[in-house]
Amino acid sequence: MWPDLIKKAKEGGIDAIETYVFWNAHEPVRRQYDFSGNNDLIRFIKTIQSEGLYAVLRIGPYVCAEWNFGGFPMWLKNLPGVELRTANTVFMNEMQNFTSLVVDMVKEEKLFASQGGPIILAQIENEYGNVISSYGAIGKAYLDWCANMAESLDVGVPWIMCQQNDAPEPMINTCNGWYCDSFTPNNPNSPKMWTENWTGWFKNWGGKDPLRTAEDLAFAVARFFQFGGTFQNYYMYHGGTNFGRTAGGPYITTSYDYDAPINEFGNLNQPKWGHLKELHHALKSMEKTLTHGNITHVDMGNGVTATTYATDETTGCFFGNANTTTDATVAFLGREFNVPAWSVSILPDCRLEAYNTAKVNAQTSVMVKKKNAAESEPESLNWKWRPENTDETVVLGKGHLSLNQLMDQKMINDVSDYLWYMTSVNIEDDDPIWSRDLSIRVNGTGHILHAFVNSKYVGSQWAGYGVFNYTFEKKVKLKPGKNQITLLSATVGFQNYGPYFDTIASGVPGPVEIVGKKGDETIVKDLSRHKWTYKVGLHGEEKKLYRLDSRHASKWQADNLPVHRKFTWYKTTFKAPLGTDPVVVDLMGLGKGHAWVNGHSIGRYWPSYLAENDGCSLEPCDYRGTYDNNKCVSNCGQPTQRWYHVPRSFMTDAENTLVLFEEFGGNPSLVSFQTIAPGTVCGNAYENKTMELSCEGRPISAIRFANFGDSNGTCGALVTGSCQGRNDAISIVQNACVGKESCSIEASEEVFGSTNCDGVARKLVVEAVC
Template sequence: MPGIEMRTDNPIYKNEMQIFTTKIVSMAKESNLFASQGGPIILAQIENEYGNIMVDYGDAGKSYIKWCAQMDLAQNIGLPWIMCQQHDAPQPMINTCNGYYCDQFQPNNPKSPKMFTENWIGWFQKWGQRVPHRSAEDSAFPVARFFQNGGILNNYYMYHGGTNFGRTAGGPYITTSYDYDAPLDEYGNLNQPKWGHLKQLHAAIKLGEKILTNGTRTDKDLGNQVTLTTYTNANGERFCFLSNINNNQDANVDLQQDGKYIVPSWSVTILNGCNKEVFNTAKVNSQTSIMVKKSDDASPKLTWVWIPEKKKDTMQGKGSFKANQLLEQKELTFDVSDYLWYMTSVDINDTSIWSNATLHVNTMGHTIRAYVNGRHVGYKFSQWGGNFTYEKQVSLKEGPNIITLLSATVGLANYGANFDKIKTGIAGGPVQLIGKNNVTIDLSTNIWSYKVGLNGEKRQLYNSQPRIGVSWRTNSSYPIGRPMTWYKAEFKAPSGADPVVVDLQGMGKGQAWVVITQLAKASYDQYNK
């Protein structure tokens, strides 16, 4: 949208944001979903973690967040509004805490309740990196500490893992799996012992629910980073937390008539009545389960057919439009494909200089595949998803030489200051040819031809219905490790109701579709890599 700047004091963006917010609020009101209408929604949130990046927007960021508060209050929903990680949240907005540990967090208004709105129970998975894991013990610890220190609400992020199908995963380099090491995994299975341990934790906290919400709190420092917190109500009933935040040394605590307790390092003990241990965050009693992904032995071995991606047009430098500059990929593809072809031609008169030249490309990411005169010369990807330099020795012939570059994205940035302005593709370059004695030709302002997407995408090779002019190859020795190739196999759904996993190990940058055919209908689950 011309002139729009996201998450700042920009009239175009604010207008669109208000339209969207009003639409969502109206839908909720029409369905009587707000607690003020007798519904289940007790809180509403606007923006998210803007305070972490607001400094990058200067005064425009400050005025924007004030506008957000005013716009929300005008919605008149009869409920509190919260702003996560917004240390200067305008009143009556309630600022809340997101993170791994929020026990020391205090709202900017002393009259506001203390809320843990995103308890990061794990982390998202990135391509090529280890699978994130947070232990059951450390998952329970910040929850107990939070309620010990006066917290009133804990919300897990995530409690149930999920899947971002197709090209919606974001990133760069975030996998389609958003399992997050959550208590309920991506497929809905119990992630033990984490699920069971947290269930026991909340059952223990619930024992003191009435005292915690109506009692007074006192803290006693027992030394060596051990603290006894006592909640007492008007009837003299008590509920206690005994925490040891020393991460190296267990604590032996003598509470006299209330008993003796061993509190492991970096743990919290919950005492019902302040004299009976009902839970400790470091003592895991839940079963441990290991999820095993295995093939269905009853299913026949997959029979693959294949077809190469047609590239005749791009190898000849034929695109759909031209420009005498290297354009930004995200703006050109308009989110319909990960792929953008950059093509140009250069005339060579003296092969003694250019027979062993270097092709130099500076790109904003995330992957690049290069061809010279129809021959594949190399591939490279960004290690961290940002800009990188690609260099490869190439041999140029006398006369016109066609250089074809295929740029691909692997998820677009969706968080951070000015994330909408982060460029992708070979935006601006430079693209250069470096010959003998460092003689250089800068191709950045050449006439470049562009094409969005792959021919296979346009022809919908993933469709279960036969495509006109498409002949899949059936020879048994299908190519392995060959770039720009489509593969297809048919299978019957495995027996039972367990989740089915598509194992993409061995793939490079690519996409996969699972097409489910029922009568004349077909649905697509798309996996992006």
């Protein structure tokens, strides 16, 4: 997907692409490196270069990114004597080794700009300024070491440190956030740079869908450049997918769409992509003026500002209105300009408005999912199944290692989400706890716990996003003599952010207790220091049941398909949907687990986890006013994530295999494959602007609505307002657009005739069917 995504970014007016370098992906085992396939960093940078774009290499190597363990490999945490992100010799040696490795690879391919390559900036560390106060003096010593180490690598391009107000020279400190117009670098000679303009927000299991409007995002960008900005990067421009077990958090979803201008599946997120494209064009038309001009700034009060950039040959203007309710009139050079509330107008010549952030001329695309079956593919899938073999752990308590204590789950080097904790407890007839009302009580750390006592399932529990501890307690029946206690801990991505995030306990830190109650008297038997046996991962993982070449593939059962059964593997075959549209698999009806297509992990799934019920509004989102991730959310009470991306590169034209491990219990018969594409597109162009419509590679089949004047409603429910142009507007648009993949029409009286719209801003509004 890289070439297509990068091409779409370039078409959207992007001229540089940032990428993290994920240490845990590239060095999963100490001194064993992987830069192949999806981890081919050099190929990615060269793909950027082939489109004529620049690259920004954010090595980190701590990246945060809602990525598992912040991008650190788990073996790093388990090195003797290590302390992460501080002046610790063990950690710094490993960090320098990996950073040097990456730099040497890039230098060898001559990819730094100093060598004629595309990389214009490099980053060391990441948002350390947000946590440095917790590390004290050794944190400052580490920061200085980072700067010196980076400089010693002699890459020939500037090094940046984001969110680092005390970045030592020559490091350039940069801003991350929703708005960075008021940011000032700590060095007056440093450029004003914005490394992360958050286009939306990430999702967690139980969280709602974010929306940051195109108007507000454009306002933030235009205002940044109005106030002297020199470099701005979107986080994310393409959000993508947390395939495999890469999602961190814990509790970050497999989707990382981020409401980005290019959505998770590679489609254009309209109108955001198109509105920003127009903004980028306006800014680039002023490039020389902005980079060479003298700046004059006038504060007109009530949030209204006027900024002029002037050279000897050219002059450019920004008129800003940060008022959240009231439009403003700006008088300039004998003219008056209307600036809507919460918007910025850009005038490349200070005479004509070329762009206003509140006036969206881009189309809106309504994406639809279709059950687009392949030729001769049946509507429903034929499933096989097999149980996860739990006899060794639940019944016999056999494992890989034993300790006389409870173990942090990070100690297994993150080779699986699953770790079995097993012990036994002897209860004699004369034990004081015997005749009491008994329960098992476990202190867990926010991820998932399944408990078994004497081979019987007792119950499960988990916390939610941002919660690190919970107490599981269920009544149990014990017998005289030996009782087998088995706990299965399942992680959902390790903590990726915060001071000392690496020290947060995972799995079952304890205590684990048998609690007996009789009247007001309670007796507690603590099992935490018992001999615990551990088994890493699932039996099906060990046998690689998700792989096509698994030697155990013959043991699947076709009869008596169980549903709502915990710890069950399912398998089916399917043909890829016809065409080239992105493919998703709808996992509605399943509980929680992991999915693979042809052996490629498409990530964790958890459609049974519903988003919170509160906080969504039925009213259209008002772009005016400061944005945060709680504004303009949707999907309340619905599955946090129902559809999961299956890249076409994971599939073949012949038979494909889908394998599921179902942890909670669900019904696979409801699973289906679908394609995603624009179903309806609605064009919107102010008078004397050109409206562009596109169905992204498929023809426009019909025009449902067209009006030049004023129109009301939203895409799919448009109606004519108080004025309109010619009655044959639909025919005009039909002739220009139907049967074409894209079309352009000028919104003007010359095309659509005069209107009775005195005092009303005229727009061409069209609804087309793809």
